[in-house]
Amino acid sequence: MINKIFALPVIEQLxxxxxxxxxxxxxxxxxxxxxxxxxxxxxGAHLLS
Structure with a gap:
């Protein structure tokens, strides 16, 4: 799941x-x-990785 999150497209670069x-x-x-x-x-500010 961690690699999946970092591979998601960027919606907004803060x-x-x-x-x-x-x-x-x-x-x-x-x-x-x-x-x-x-x-x-x-x-809910859940830490995912």
Missing amino acids: TPVLSRRQLDDLDLIVVDHPQVKASFALQ
């Missing part, structure tokens, strides 16, 4: 390392930095 993506109806914020990778859902 900063060079933060992007907004969508998994079905779930909006996600993805952090893709050389030192850390993370994603969390905006609905």
Whole structure:
């Protein structure tokens, strides 16, 4: 699932390392930095990876 999240198309690039993506109806914020990778859902702020 982690690779699936990072492979999703970018809806909005917020900063060079933060992007907004969508998994079905779930909006996600993805952090893709050389030192850390993370994603969390905006609905309830669930940490996904």
